[in-house]
Amino acid sequence: MQVLATRRYPGPAFAELPDVEVLPLAALEEPRPGVGGLIAANEPVPFDLLPGLRIVANYGVGYDRVDAAECARRGIVVTNTPGVLDAATADLAFALVLAARRRVVEGDRLVRSGGWVGSWAEDSLLAEELAGSTLGIVGLGRIGSAVARRAQGFELRVLYTQRHDVETELGEYRELDALLSESDVVTLHVPRTAETIGLLDARRLALLRDGTCLVNTARGDIVDEAALLAELVSGRIRAGLDVFAHEPSVPPELLGLPNVVLTPHLGSGTRQTREAMTRLVVDNVLALERGEPPLTPVP
Numbered sequence: 493m494q495v496l497a498t499r500r501y502p503g504p505a506f507a508e509l510p511d512v513e514v515l516p517l518a519a520l521e522e523p524r525p526g527v528g529g530l531i532a533a534n535e536p537v538p539f540d541l542l543p544g545l546r547i548v549a550n551y552g553v554g555y556d557r558v559d560a561a562e563c564a565r566r567g568i569v570v571t572n573t574p575g576v577l578d579a580a581t582a583d584l585a586f587a588l589v590l591a592a593r594r595r596v597v598e599g600d601r602l603v604r605s606g607g608w609v610g611s612w613a614e615d616s617l618l619a620e621e622l623a624g625s626t627l628g629i630v631g632l633g634r635i636g637s638a639v640a641r642r643a644q645g646f647e648l649r650v651l652y653t654q655r656h657d658v659e660t661e662l663g664e665y666r667e668l669d670a671l672l673s674e675s676d677v678v679t680l681h682v683p684r685t686a687e688t689i690g691l692l693d694a695r696r697l698a699l700l701r702d703g704t705c706l707v708n709t710a711r712g713d714i715v716d717e718a719a720l721l722a723e724l725v726s727g728r729i730r731a732g733l734d735v736f737a738h739e740p741s742v743p744p745e746l747l748g749l750p751n752v753v754l755t756p757h758l759g760s761g762t763r764q765t766r767e768a769m770t771r772l773v774v775d776n777v778l779a780l781e782r783g784e785p786p787l788t789p790v791p
């Protein structure tokens with residue numbers, strides 16, 4: 493089966509594809525009826541240019557830009573990469589929790605700018621303690637659970653929301669509004685769907701108590717970005733943001749704010765995780781070629 497990959501995905505597994513062409517979708521001009529497999533990183537599928545598609549193997553767990561309903565109508569299998577990126581994403585969420593809560597980036601800037609003049613930082617960068625505070629996890633799925641396990645080591649009280657009933661020792665269930673008003677730190681781990689776009693709107697952001705830290709490693713537009721900007725510019729809350737509504741563009745208002753830590757969509761960005769994602773993508777394609785069921789089809 494001819495496979496089109498939108499880039500050379502990292503790791504040795506990529507070389508196991510017997511017939512693969514690397515081409516960004518933007519460079520695809522003529523219809524390519526011979527292509528049966530598309531490997532892409534959460535990119536819209538050009539159905540008209542790829543009329544022979546049998547599988548879209550998404551490099552990532554989130555596939556919100558892939559029209560999965562249209563794929564189903566056309567009999568195209570869609571797969572994603574659940575599980576293999578849980579630890580990396582949970583680690584990055586925790587890095588942002590720690591950085592935003594303990595003012596790590598502000599401290600870094602102070603040192604680099606030559607502004608550190610005393611023998612220790614005295615009161616200028618006093619932060620709020622993390623141990624003993626309450627972490628609200630919005631979406632206790634695979635990644636949210638990995639965050640909850642890390643939270644135990646940091647001696648946090650954990651609250652969580654969840655779509656389905658789950659029996660868990662990892663924390664206490666709350667309705668979303670209650671979780672937002674009870675937490676010192678809130679971290680988002682829901683997929684981007686019609687139900688979650690704008691989930692944290694201006695009303696819900698206003699439920700956060702003064703000084704609360706909001707961490708987003710999920711998708712930018714799960715939070716109303718304009719309302720979030722207003723809260724951050726006012727200095728009322730803090731944030732650690734890895735994702736944005738219109739990546740790679742970041743609202744310029746954020747760039748000068750001391751109460752925000754910004755990273756460029758790094759959640760799954762470790763060598764080991766990215767290679768494991770490629771392994772899973774390739775295994776899904778090879779399974780389909782052999783006439784076997786894909787390993788991780790999307791629901």
Ligand code: 8YV
Pocket residue numbers: 532533534550551552553554555577757759760
């Ligand atoms: C990817 C991600 O970097 O898995 C996801 O949902 O957001 C990241 O792992 C990105 O989606 C590219 O596929």
